[in-house]
Amino acid sequence: MxxxxxxxxxxxxxxxxxxxxxxxxxxxxxxxxxxxxxxxxxxxxxxxxxxxxxxxxxxxxxxxxxxxxxxxxxxxxxxxxxxxxxxxxxxxxxxxxxxxxxxxxxxxxxxxxxxxxxxxxxxxxxxxxxxxxxxxxxxxxxxxxxxxxxxxxxxxxxxPAMLGLAFAGAAIMVLLQYGNMLLLTPDRVVDALDRDGKGSGASSVALELIVTNVALLFPLLIIGRRWTIPFGTATIMYAVFGVQAAVLRTPMVLVTVVLCGLGVDLLAMRLRPGPSRRRAFWAFGALAPVVTWAVFFAVGFIEAGRLPGVVEFWTGMPVVAGLLGLLFAALLLPGAGALGGAGVEPAVSHETTPTAR
Structure with missing residues (x-):
């Protein structure tokens, strides 16, 4: 065979x-x-x-x-x-x-x-x-x-590829409910980031943000590693995660997540990340999480009606997510040196493609 x-x-x-x-x-x-x-x-x-x-x-x-x-x-x-x-x-x-x-x-x-x-x-x-x-x-x-x-x-x-990948991510996040930032209410997030010290809950929120950041970003990087990311990709894929969270929490989170996805789509439209644009791909990996969580926090704080007291928490967590996103992007589409090149953009050919089972 x-x-x-x-x-x-x-x-x-x-x-x-x-x-x-x-x-x-x-x-x-x-x-x-x-x-x-x-x-x-x-x-x-x-x-x-x-x-x-x-x-x-x-x-x-x-x-x-x-x-x-x-x-x-x-x-x-x-x-x-x-x-x-x-x-x-x-x-x-x-x-x-x-x-x-x-x-x-x-x-x-x-x-x-x-x-x-x-x-x-x-x-x-x-x-x-x-x-x-x-x-x-x-x-x-x-x-x-x-x-x-x-x-x-x-x-x-x-x-079909976008939705299938997003469905798989949403199914996996079913098992990671304890690490799903989208299931936290705005009031709970604000309370956790409102005070420092042992038992404040900020560490738990940070870990949930990191887990959710991987779930949202990784599918986009999979798409961007093979193709130039078309406009609407983030909104569509984020919406799947938003529907899952809305079913398990509250419908309002779907609106928030769709707004996050729209922001990431505008970023992708500006950068045009893809396999032949390595630096744009890296920049997207770093900036997409910052946009996602900046919008998520902004909408949540408006809904809660107040800002958390510890500024470092809600300004620094999106940056941490962005640095991790940069790492993932660099691992998925490494630099020319890692590919044995000499500082030039690696050539990308789609004449032959790997077998997918």
Whole structure:
């Protein structure tokens, strides 16, 4: 069986959009289930409406992926060659979800139904989220190896890849609720940054900001490492994280996060970061977090009606996030010296692309 992306079929942009559509159903089931675990006491059975939403979404998504593979089998392809480029790991994710789902039933039967923080560390839940991430990112892997996509694509052309990547990030953040800055109310943030000293809560807020910063920035850098980031990318991807936070906290956070994304999109429009513009990519990695958290804090402080008392906290934390963003950008798109060059911009060729399973 050939593992060469050039000899395997492509799902196509329309099919990738349908994958994202089914993934939306699946991610919605995840959020509904988490919301129930967090708010309904004494859940005593595996068979709940929320699990029904989750597993029906999985069955629909799995059936769609299976139909794509079956279509290629009927066309005469065999084995791995029948799986579209980028969907190999998605098929593996479907298999893993089946195993993890059966394990989840067994786990709940033996140990009961978890609530609150316990659900975030259940081994079967960790496997389920891993499986979802593999499924959601299938359109991204397809796009990464598609030579027909230009170096500066439109937002519409990259939409399935953007949403699939954002869905995977949002699913992972479900397990990192204890480190999700977007779940904090403005009053809680202001109170934590209002005083210094042991037990003030500022350290906890700083750690949550760093974790959330990675979740928001890393998908944008993945896009920018391969293409010039089209306008709207940050707003669209941030909105996915905002919807997740709004479901688990309050609708107002969605407005805040969309404003943050718009600010980052304006920055990207000015810098035009991409694989052939290394310095702009680095600058974007450093400045996007500063813009994100400056806007987030500004909107939150307006909503809370006051500024925190410790100026160093709310002015310094976005800078820390920016420095980490610069580090990530430099690691993802290293300098010419790291590539064996002599101080010139590395040449970028898209004539050959790596195989994506």
């Amino acid at each position: 050939s593992d060469n992306a050039a000899t395997r079929p492509r799902a196509g942009n329309a099919a990738n959009l349908l994958t994202v559509l089914f993934s939306t159903w699946l991610l919605g089931g995840v959020l509904a289930d988490v919301l129930a675990h967090n708010n309904i006491r004494k859940l005593e059975t595996f068979f709940t409406p929320w699990h029904a939403a989750l597993y029906s979404g999985f069955l629909a998504t799995a059936a769609w992926v299976g139909w794509i593979v079956r279509r290629n089998l009927m066309a005469g392809r065999r084995g791995f060659d029948a799986i579209p480029t980028g969907y190999g790991l998605g098929v593996a994710g479907v298999a893993l979800f089946l195993v993890a789902g059966a394990g989840d039933l067994a786990w709940h039967t033996i140990f009961g139904i978890e609530q609150n923080t316990r659900i975030l560390f259940s081994p079967t839940h960790l496997l389920l989220i891993t499986a979802l991430s593999l499924i959601f990112t299938s359109p991204l892997r397809d796009a990464l190896t598609d030579p027909a996509i230009p170096d500066a694509p439109s937002t519409r052309r990259l939409l």
